[in-house]
Amino acid sequence: MAQPITKIVHPARTEKELQEQSLEAILTDLAKSGDGIREMIRLLNELHESGILGSVNGLVEAKEKVAGIAVEQLLRPQITNAINNMMAAAGALSETNPDMTKKLMGALGSGLEKAEKGLAADEKVGIFDLLKALKDPDINRAIGFGLNLLKGVGQGLKE
Amino acid sequence: MENTLTVQINGETQQVKEGTRVLDHLLQQGVEHPHICYSETLGPIQTCDTCMCEIDGKVMRACSTEIKEGMNILTSSPTAKEAQNEAMDRILENHLLYCTVCDNNNGNCKVHNTAELMEVEHQERPFREKGYEVDMSHPFYRYDPNQCILCGKCVEVCQDLQVNETLTIDWERNMPRVIWDNDKSINESSCVSCGQCATVCPCNALMEKSMLGEAGFMTGIKQDLLDPMVDLIKEVEPGYGSIFAISEVEAAMRETRTKKTKTVCTFCGVGCSFEVWTKGRKILKIEPTEDAPVNSISTCIKGKFGWDFVNSDQRLTHPLIRKGDEFVTATWDEALSVIGEKMGSIKQQYGSNAFGFVSSSKTTNEEAYLMQKLARQIFETNNVDNCSRYCQSPATDGLLSTVGYGGDSGTIKDIENAGLVIIIGANPTEGHPVLATRVKRAKKLRGQKLIVSDLRKHEMADRSDLYLHPKQGSDLVWLAAVTKYIIDQGWHDEAFIKERVNQYDEYLAVLEKYTLDYAEEVTGLSKEQLMEAARMIHEADGTCVLWGMGVTQNIAGSHTSAAIANLLLATGNFGRTGAGAYPLRGHNNVQGSCDMGTLPQWLPGNQRLTDDAARAVFEEAYGVSISPDAGLTNIEMLQEVEKGRLKAMYLMGEDMAWVDSNSNHVHEMLSKLDFFVVQDVFFTKTAQFADVVLPASPSLEKDGTFTNTERRVQRLYQALEPLEESKPDWWIIQQVARTMGADWNYSHPSEIMDEIASLAPIFAGVSYDRLEGWSSLIWPVQKDGSDEPLLYTGRFNFPDDKARFSLVDYVQPVDFEKEFDLILNNGRLLEHFHEGNMTNKSKGIQYKLPEVFVEVSPELARERGMQDGSTVRLISPYGFIKLRSIVTDRVQGNELYVPMHSVSHENAINILTGSVGDVRTQTPAYKQTKVRMEVINVKGRTPLPMYNPRYAERNPQAGVQVERKWARADYEPIADVNLPVGGLK
Structure with a gap:
């Protein structure tokens, strides 16, 4: 004869027994991945000693606040403008012919070198020198480049 | 005849x-062509306009344009x-792309x-709310x-696939x-x-709440941080390329954490399959797919949302052993050794x-087989x-005695394609929602x-062309009369x-x-209704009969089931598409558990015990x-307990104490057992009588196969x-067998299936390899793997x-004393499953749907002075229950x-x-219950x-009605051709 019963007794397993049970499971996992664990400990020590771990912990603990602050900062018009500028600049750059950019950068370099030498010589430049310089093919090329550049920018501004 | 056309596609x-x-062709060719609102299931609903092509110089939709000879189609001019x-x-x-912090960013948005x-x-157009x-x-x-892009896929499924007719798009408002x-x-x-x-929504406008804040790595962020983050993305307006790149990385990260497992639903016999998405033990959502052979993208409330029981804190998690008047948790070794000892000595x-x-x-199947x-x-x-x-044996019996296989004649496709569907004593919109x-x-x-023939005017009855309300338990009579009338009219085949049926002359004599x-006298139906039913069967191109427990749970449910088969045989409605007999199996593996021989007179593979x-x-x-002698049925087992001859029972996954009829009697019998083992997911009423309770895992926690109502075998994965x-x-069963000294060594259910295939000819070709993923087999399956969807x-x-032809006769319903004046019908509601301990x-x-109630007709309510919420006591000869009432015209007269x-x-x-x-299968006549009401x-x-x-009213319309969008004053057509796609999709 078995009357229906609803009482279920869980044998009072002590806190210690439960702890031992979960410890045992963890130990099995640890034993299975000894190498990895040892490496992990080395890395942890490094991070701890260098203080990185501490600051990361702090950041993580305050993650919502920090993220809130960061996003709020990012949302300031100056910053969104800056991001937009950067992205626009990045976009413009990516459209420019890289060969031309290379040439220009090279030219700038040699120009700077020359200019530095001139500066060291401490030469005075008069009106006449300026006119004479226009006849120099290198200077002429640079001025032509500059004028065309200005024209291009002007056209761009008109659109 | 299918002709081949020659066309130019991109030259x-x-x-x-x-x-x-056009779009179907492009997709078949593996061409990645844009499209959002189109799907194979729903067809071209023409709302998103992203699939535009240039066809013979005109802008036209790829989804709705049928290819014509000589067309010049340019997909990316x-x-x-x-x-x-x-x-x-x-x-x-209409839609803000905050993909990285969106729960729908799972690679399939x-x-x-x-x-x-x-x-x-x-x-060009900025996003606006x-x-x-x-x-x-x-x-x-x-x-x-x-976030809604107004594609109307949700409306389309609600109106024309689920056909619940709730959703519409209000195209006319501003x-x-x-x-x-x-x-x-x-x-x-x-x-x-x-x-x-929510399943078909192509973005995050409609989402399962279980996904919100859970699916993504960053979607759990609180709203006050999320909003500024979304704002930030809006403010900086990066090119979408970069947004997509980041969200793709995040989606790839999700892939590693979200587990997607194919499973088969357990809430009825239809056999819906879908993916279950989990994160650890958390169930993120049910994700149906068009690959699912039975249901495609369809689900019901239980299959889509009813899985909380798996993680319920009421789950049995340890074996229990009865000690005095309490259960004590035990280890498996302890529990098994008690079982071995007791059952051995008995x-x-x-x-x-x-x-x-x-x-x-x-x-x-594997578990039933074991x-x-x-x-x-x-x-x-x-x-x-x-x-x-308790449910389906009479249907099986009726089919075995007439056509020879105890299963559905065809598949859900045949039901879909029938000219006429007759539903008898079943409520498929609630019991088998996806099939409905x-x-x-x-x-x-x-x-x-x-x-529809039913006591209750349920949704299908409401939608029917002919609703029959026969007197309780009299379906056989109208079925026989209609068959006779058809034969008398010469409308039979x-x-x-x-050519194909024996015992015709004897049957004609029975029909006399x-x-x-x-x-008319016995059923209360009018002659006109019967003649109308006969005419409809005669005129239909294929008739399918669907029946459920309104037929089977009667004193002669097996006879009525045979009468259904007789009607179909007389009209030639077997062995052709869109026709046949379809007992609607109520649980996920009713078919399979019988196929596996957990029956007192059948061996696995539906082979008779008497077959030497x-x-x-x-x-x-x-x-x-x-x-070769048949064993005991459930019902006979309890009778043998009463006689003191049956001493021990082993019961798996069944709350017999509530599910068998006459509960008080069942409880008494169970308490008389010398030894009782119950194996279940929950601590059921039945388990309360046990000596040992074994904790079982539900479907989501194991591998195996189920066989649905179509005879379709499908795999479920852990x-x-x-x-x-x-x-x-x-x-568990294997451990019990081993404890009893057996040498069983199955390491995976696939090995059990291999054994079944080797012993049961109708499963000869069934193997886990052939059932991989969404593949399925419909028995009988030959060794070479060919199956038989249509019997x-x-x-x-x-x-x-x-x-x-079956020659059985009508048997009058059970008699009750006069004081029991009300007929008590009973069954399912959509939201819950079985006795409810899962849902x-x-x-x-x-x-x-928090509680059960009694439905009372308006007439009866008036007569007894009742209203919604009145508490009543229902008293039968076997016991009494107390519940509250709902007054509704779903029931009529003296029927509850x-x-x-x-x-x-x-x-x-x-x-x-x-x-x-x-009379033939002992299935309790649950439906033949009468009560009095206080x-x-x-x-x-x-x-x-x-x-x-x-309580709510439906709002039927044909699909999403894109033409109303086109009719808006502010609509500027993109396509040169805007034509609604009429008729079938």
Whole structure:
């Protein structure tokens, strides 16, 4: 004869027994991945000693606040403008012919070198020198480049 | 005849089958062409406009344009591209791309993927909100109008696939949106929570609430941080390319964490399959797919949202052993050794027939098979049965005696394609919801005819062309009378009968008395109704009969089932598509548990115990002799307990104490057992009587196969680890067998299936490899793997290949004393499953349908002075229950209806039902119960919350109605051709 019963007794397993049970499971996992664990400990020590771990912990603990602050900062018009500028600049750059950019950068370099030498010589430049310089093919090329550049920018501004 | 057309596609000459649409062709060719609103299931609904092509110089939709000879189709000409981009721009005006912090960023977001495919970098029209609140009112899903792109896929599924007809798009208002009914909150609408709208939504506008804040790595962020992050993305307006890149990385990260497992639903016999998405033990969502062979993208509330029970804190997690008047948790070793000791000594003392084994219609085929093997091999008894004894045995019996196979004649496709569907004593919109959608869809889109015979005017009855309300238990009479009338009119299929059916003359003699006059007298149906039914069958191109427990749970349910087969045989409705007999199996594996031989007179593979050759095969395999004499049914087992001859029972996955009829009697019998083992997921009422309770794992925690109502075998894969010490049933049975000294060594259910295939010819070709993923097999399966979705095309399953008319007669319903003046009908409601101990763990389901009640007709309510919420006591000769009432015209006159979803002593239906059963199969006549009613309190709270969909009105219309969008004054056409696609999709 078995009357229906609803009482279920869980044998009072002590806190210690439960702890031992979960410890045992963890130990099995640890034993299975000894190498990895040892490496992990080395890395942890490094991070701890260098203080990185501490600051990361702090950041993580305050993650919502920090993220809130960061996003709020990012949302300031100056910053969104800056991001937009950067992205626009990045976009413009990516459209420019890289060969031309290379040439220009090279030219700038040699120009700077020359200019530095001139500066060291401490030469005075008069009106006449300026006119004479226009006849120099290198200077002429640079001025032509500059004028065309200005024209291009002007056209761009008109659109 | 299919002709081949020659067309130019992007300058290349291609051959295309006539009747193919451009988009279908492109997708078949593996061309990645933009499209959002189109899907194979729904067809071209033409709302998103992203699939535009340039066809013979015109801008036209790829989805809706049928390819014609000589067409010149350009999929990405500048004109086509411009049209596509314009369409996408209009979509992005409605949808903000915050993909990385969106829970729908799981690699399958259609809007995201299409925008990325189109290499959209910027949008012309800035995003703007529509000015509506997010609707969070429903327990299972939400609608965010501000993310809604108005593609109307949700409307399309609700109107034309699920056919619940709740959702529409209000195209005429200034800012169109999806609305529920006439713009109610979702929760108060007629929505039945099937979840299909959320399944098909191509973005995050409609989402399962279980996904919110859970699916992504960054989506759990609180709103006050999320909003500024979304704002930031808006402010900096990066090119979308970079947004997509980041969100793709995040989606890839999710892939590693979200586990997607194919499973098969356990909430009815339809056999829906889908993916379950899990994160650890958390169930993120159910994700249906068009690959699923039965249901495609369809689900019901239970399959889509009813899985909370798996993680319920009420799960059994350790074996329990009865000690005095309490259960003590034990280890598996302890529990098994108690079982071994007790069952061993009972076997020694009383022999094999002192044991009874009860298997489950919810466990897998492999588990059912092992249960009968445990009974037959280890305990050497045929005393093994399963709970289909309580529901479907009469249907099986009726088919076995006429056409030879105890299963559905065809598949859900045949039901869909039938000219006429007759539903008798079944309520498929609630009991088999996804199957019902196919009938509703065929009716709505194609004009399929529908006859419903039922006491209750449920949804299908409401939708029927002919609703029959016969007197309780009299279906056989009208079926026979209609058959006779058809034959008298010469509308029967004489050639079919002559060639393929035996016992015609004898049958005609039996039919003699079933005149229309006699039927009118016995059933209460009018002659006109009967003649109309006959005419509809005669005129239909194929008739399918679907039946359920309104037929089977009667004193002669097996006779009525045979009468159904007779009608179909007489009219030649077997062995052809769109026709046949379809008993609707109620649980996920009713079919399979019977196929596996957990029956007292059948061996696995539906082989009779009396078949000497078949028995010899099992005797050799099992190394024991097997008696040809039938064992005990569930019902007989309890009778033997009463006589003191059956001493021990082993029961798996069945709450017999509430599910068998006449509960008080069952409880008494169970308490008389010497030894009782119960194996279940929960601590059921039945388990309270046990000596040892074993914790089992539900379907999501194991591998295996189920066989659905179509005879379709499908695999389920393990999605979660078994909870704590619970174990899959096959593992448990194996341990019990080993404890009893057996040498069983199955390491995976696939090995059990291999054994089944080797012993049961109709499973000869079944293997796990052939059932991989979404593949399925419909038995009988030949060794080479060919299966048989449609039975009886060549032969009926008898030695002479011929069917036979059944010659059984009408049996009058059970008699009751006069004081029991009300007929008590009982059965299911959509939201809950069986006695409810799985679905009642779902908060959302409990919220929508918290308790059982009694439905009372308006006439009876007036007569007894009752109203919604009145508390009554129902008293039968076997017991009494107390519950509150709902006044509804779903029931009429003196007929009551009580749902079966209760595990409470206060209102469980089977406290009232009696012990009389079907004359051939002993299935209890649950439906033949009469009661008297006492009103305890007239006034009270209604037991059905006002936000239950049963109160709301549906809003039928044909699909999403894109033409109303086109008619808007502010609509500028993108395509040169805008034509609604009429008719079938």
